[in-house]
Ligand code: AMP
């Protein structure tokens with residue numbers, strides 16, 4: 001196993017994750033190479049060891065964000081996780097977000113809209129779950145379902161979902177202006193790996209709860225989903241809320257990559273520990289005398 005110096009992430013990543021994974025005008029969902037670990041030179045053992053190390057860095061930064069939130073800083077991070085079933089969204093929450101203090105996390109998952117949700121604008125349920133100041137918000141699925149599954153299955157007329165791209169961009173701009181740093185991640189598994197993961201869910205009684213017969217139906221729509229994701233990337237890859245497209249056949253890689261994206265987002269906030277709003281020396285004296 002490779003030795004990990006303090007700066008192992010710098011030597012094992014030939015190109016930093018935020019740079020190599022960021023979607024561009026030429027990103028093609030159809031051309032994702034599932035055999036690659038873009039930008040990362042190490043092997044699985046290196047990736048796993050590095051994840052633990054970087055988890056500590058992430059956790060320390062998150063504590064600072066939380067501390068600032070407690071003293072009135074309204075800034076937050078919002079991690080938007082998109083991907084089809086078995087892409088590893090749940091594992092991302094458990095293994096990456098699981099490395100930080102749960103007090104500082106606002107987690108929400110979005111499934112088929114409830115009757116009440118359907119009575120409102122599609123952003124209504126999203127707005128209710130936005131992260132509070134000082135928190136890392138995590139969306140397991142998001143408002144993007146309203147231009148993905150909705151488009152693939154014609155749940156509303158095309159002109160309706162077409163209009164949503166501009167609306168989503170405006171919404172995310174508003175959030176950004178209010179101090180929410182948005183990190184958008186689209187996870188993709190290859191059809192073969194998806195089959196393997198669904199098979200495992202059927203073979204293992206402890207995984208039956210994750211299986212949904214509809215998942216196999218959705219597999220029949222993979223090309224349509226790729227088209228829908230391509231449209232999402234083409235239409236909503238803004239400079240204030242860019243997409244990151246991550247091949248997720250190797251869970252260790254996608255988890256490490258998202259950890260790096262979060263660290264990068266937190267570092268950009270240039271956080272410091274909040275200043276005491278009391279006289280520290282005076283308090284020390286009082287404590288000594290108490
Ligand atoms: P899961 O993530 O496995 O709990 O599945 C949630 C399901 O809800 C997925 O099949 C999504 O496509 C579906 N879903 C999420 N948001 C919407 C939406 N706005 N309209 C229709 N289906 C949705």
Ligand code: MG
Nearest residue numbers: 085086210212
């Ligand atoms: Mg599912």
